[in-house]
Amino acid sequence: MKGDVAMAKHLLSVLVENHAGVLSRVSGLFSRRGFNIDSLAVGVTENPDISRMTIVVDGDEYVVEQVSKQLNKLIDVIKLKKLDRSESLSRELALIKVKATATTRAEIIQIVEIFRAKIVDVSKSTLTIEISGGTDKVAALEDMLKQFGIKEIVRTGTIAIERGNRIIKPNKNEEE
Amino acid sequence: MKITGAQAIIKALEKENVNVIFGYPGAAICPFYNALYDSKITHILTRHEQGAAHAASGFSRATGKTGVCVATSGPGATNLITGIATAYMDSIPMVAITGQVSTELIGKDVFQEADITGATAPFCKNNYLVKDVKSLPRIIKEAFILAGSGRPGPVLIDVPVDVQNREFNFEYPETVDIRGYKPNYKGHPVQIKKIAEAVKKEKAPVICAGGGVVNSKATSELVKFAETCNIPVVTTLMGIGSMPCDHELNLGMLGSHGVYTANYAVHNADLVIIMGARVGDRAMGTASKIAERAEIIHIDIDPAEIGKNIAATIPVVGDVKMILDELLPIVQKGDVDKWTQTIKKIKAEHPLKYTFKEDSEFIKPQYFLKTLSEMAGENSIITTEVGQNQIWAANHYKINKPGTFISSGGMGTMGYGLPSAVGVKVGRPECRVITIAGDGSFQMSMQELGTIKQNKLGVKIVIFNNSRLGMVREIQKQRYCGRYSQVILNENPDFVKLADAYGFKGEHINKNSQVRDAIARMLEDDQPYILNCFVDPEEPTL
Numbered sequence: 005m006k007g008d009v010a011m012a013k014h015l016l017s018v019l020v021e022n023h024a025g026v027l028s029r030v031s032g033l034f035s036r037r038g039f040n041i042d043s044l045a046v047g048v049t050e051n052p053d054i055s056r057m058t059i060v061v062d063g064d065e066y067v068v069e070q071v072s073k074q075l076n077k078l079i080d081v082i083k084l085k086k087l088d089r090s091e092s093l094s095r096e097l098a099l100i101k102v103k104a105t106a107t108t109r110a111e112i113i114q115i116v117e118i119f120r121a122k123i124v125d126v127s128k129s130t131l132t133i134e135i136s137g138g139t140d141k142v143a144a145l146e147d148m149l150k151q152f153g154i155k156e157i158v159r160t161g162t163i164a165i166e167r168g169n170r171i172i173k174p175n176k177n178e179e180e
Numbered sequence: 181m182k183i184t185g186a187q188a189i190i191k192a193l194e195k196e197n198v199n200v201i202f203g204y205p206g207a208a209i210c211p212f213y214n215a216l217y218d219s220k221i222t223h224i225l226t227r228h229e230q231g232a233a234h235a236a237s238g239f240s241r242a243t244g245k246t247g248v249c250v251a252t253s254g255p256g257a258t259n260l261i262t263g264i265a266t267a268y269m270d271s272i273p274m275v276a277i278t279g280q281v282s283t284e285l286i287g288k289d290v291f292q293e294a295d296i297t298g299a300t301a302p303f304c305k306n307n308y309l310v311k312d313v314k315s316l317p318r319i320i321k322e323a324f325i326l327a328g329s330g331r332p333g334p335v336l337i338d339v340p341v342d343v344q345n346r347e348f349n350f351e352y353p354e355t356v357d358i359r360g361y362k363p364n365y366k367g368h369p370v371q372i373k374k375i376a377e378a379v380k381k382e383k384a385p386v387i388c389a390g391g392g393v394v395n396s397k398a399t400s401e402l403v404k405f406a407e408t409c410n411i412p413v414v415t416t417l418m419g420i421g422s423m424p425c426d427h428e429l430n431l432g433m434l435g436s437h438g439v440y441t442a443n444y445a446v447h448n449a450d451l452v453i454i455m456g457a458r459v460g461d462r463a464m465g466t467a468s469k470i471a472e473r474a475e476i477i478h479i480d481i482d483p484a485e486i487g488k489n490i491a492a493t494i495p496v497v498g499d500v501k502m503i504l505d506e507l508l509p510i511v512q513k514g515d516v517d518k519w520t521q522t523i524k525k526i527k528a529e530h531p532l533k534y535t536f537k538e539d540s541e542f543i544k545p546q547y548f549l550k551t552l553s554e555m556a557g558e559n560s561i562i563t564t565e566v567g568q569n570q571i572w573a574a575n576h577y578k579i580n581k582p583g584t585f586i587s588s589g590g591m592g593t594m595g596y597g598l599p600s601a602v603g604v605k606v607g608r609p610e611c612r613v614i615t616i617a618g619d620g621s622f623q624m625s626m627q628e629l630g631t632i633k634q635n636k637l638g639v640k641i642v643i644f645n646n647s648r649l650g651m652v653r654e655i656q657k658q659r660y661c662g663r664y665s666q667v668i669l670n671e672n673p674d675f676v677k678l679a680d681a682y683g684f685k686g687e688h689i690n691k692n693s694q695v696r697d698a699i700a701r702m703l704e705d706d707q708p709y710i711l712n713c714f715v716d717p718e719e720p721t722l
Contacts, residue, residue: 024309070487
């Protein structure tokens with residue numbers, strides 16, 4: 005429980021009841037106990053009664069253990085799993101609105117193609133780009149676009165799923 | 181047959197075998213009170229909603245049942261919060277029912293509207309805002325299951341007034357499955373075996389018993405374990421009563437306000453067996469130091485407590501009683517007699533001592549409490565306020581049975597003693613109920629004298645009156661160069677005249693020579709009584 009281990013980002017996949025107030029319970033728990041959330045993404049699952057939260061937590065092993073145990077104590081939390089990065093896929097989606105002029109537009113489009121991102125909106129002075137990928141990829145594109153002038157970025161936060169045939173289901177353990 | 185939501189709540193409470201509730205009415209809870217009018221459930225009208233919550237808590241701790249309190253929306257509900265938070269910190273099973281403004285008005289900031297589910301989320305095991313009357317039976321069932329099982333705690337149900345009035349077909353479920361809630365009672369056999377091995381191996385073990393031992397009713401198992409293996413026991417404040425105080429292996433309370441021998445034992449042990457305790461700062465402020473030299477076995481029903489404040493070498497999640505039941509047949513005594521001898525010697529050398537004169541100007545609280553515990557006998561339940569009175573009582577009143585020392589441990593809530601005594605006396609009328617108070621904390625809840633009067637509750641009130649907030653004053657004396665800032669209560673009322681105003685008997689005393697006779701007069705009948713004891717403001721807590 006000593007804090008010697010370096011701070012790292014941990015991925016938690018959490019199944020919760022899909023009803024009002026759950027998000028506030030979860031986020032309240034983080035602020036109340038002084039845990040840092042890097043990102044939190046929620047969406048309904050294949051079962052409409054259940055939502056999945058993907059939470060990226062910043063902290064050492066002690067913090068992640070405490071976060072997991074405290075989350076498990078919430079009655080609305082049905083199941084929680086810490087995801088191993090090498091055994092899971094994670095993605096985030098970002099929409100980036102960048103300044104574009106007649107002279108820079110071609111170059112921006114070229115960069116977008118290299119990243120396999122998409123131009124989703126055009127105006128006389130801007131291009132809006134959609135990119136999905138790991139946090140690093142999104143950050144790299146952002147870095148490349150900075151020189152043109154980024155007007156606005158909107159990102160979803162990370163979502164993640166396990167590789168292979170493993171799934172996280174309420175009341176059951178992983179393997180299918 | 182169709183009934184209203186309000187009638188359904190009453191029916192559900194009856195199904196849960198609730199026969200006493202504590203509360204305070206208001207507009208948004210009127211349908212409930214209207215339905216209550218036709219019910220056999222006894223309602224104790226307190227003088228403040230906070231009193232209702234504390235009374236429910238005291239009731240629960242004295243009876244082992246889930247306490248129920250009721251309040252209206254807005255200020256009624258927010259007044260419950262301190263009581264709910266106090267119950268949460270001490271793991272007391274409680275169901276709080278609040279009225280709420282009509283569903284279509286929620287969020288419009290109408291009269292007496294407060295987001296009580298939002299406000300109490302940090303202090304509740306769970307809470308509910310009931311939007312559909314049809315979900316009411318399931319929610320009430322869930323609330324009682326959650327409050328009373330696993331690690332117990334408070335659950336709040338907020339019921340809008342229109343939901344209380346809506347009619348539906350009531351059917352109460354026998355049980356419900358809560359998919360996000362699966363408490364673990366049975367300890368893992370491998371871990372239990374490891375406990376037995378550690379106990380056999382280590383030479384200087386000590387048991388630290390907390391409120392979890394009281395909650396799981398594991399007193400006889402704990403005593404048997406300690407005796408079989410000849411292991412000394414220390415208790416936390418919440419653990420007082422988990423082992424008889426006069427047992428030779430019980431060293432008393434540990435921690436910053438505990439006794440020397442108890443602290444010596446945990447700091448010199450090579451094995452600390454923590455049972456149903458959360459290693460709070462007041463009990464084990466030096467947890468990391470203890471863990472450096474000793475192996476730590478941590479038994480708790482709440483997995484989140486294990487590893488939170490102390491690193492456990494042998495963590496065991498489960499119910500203390502069930503784990504001890506598994507452990508007792510396989511456990512063997514280790515080579516501990518030398519250690520236990522040493523501890524007994526230290527205990528003999530460091531008794532709780534105090535000196536006093538018969539003919540002093542002030543009452544010696546330590547002497548008073550020792551005498552009171554001798555005279556009150558086994559059939560008594562003590563509640564305390566918070567401050568010096570609490571620590572004097574914890575260390576000097578001899579508690580021999582679980583559930584007979586009722587005090588706000590984790591939250592340290594002043595104003596808990598008197599209303600919790602109301603709940604205790606309602607729940608255990610055959611017992612003598614004595615509340616130990618200070619003049620400061622007594623005045624935080626003294627309006628509950630009205631509740632005591634109206635319900636003819638023979639609560640005995642002892643006030644250690646130093647016209648000071650004694651514990652805060654002591655901190656200011658020791659750490660703030662004696663700059664006494666806002667701790668002097670020189671204009672206290674005459675507490676005996678106050679007793680008289682309610683038709684109670686009372687008495688002032690200031691000499692130790694008066695103590696025995698005064699206690700005898702206080703205890704001679706089952707009527708409320710205020711015994712105001714003048715105490716030296718310089719009297720130390722320890």
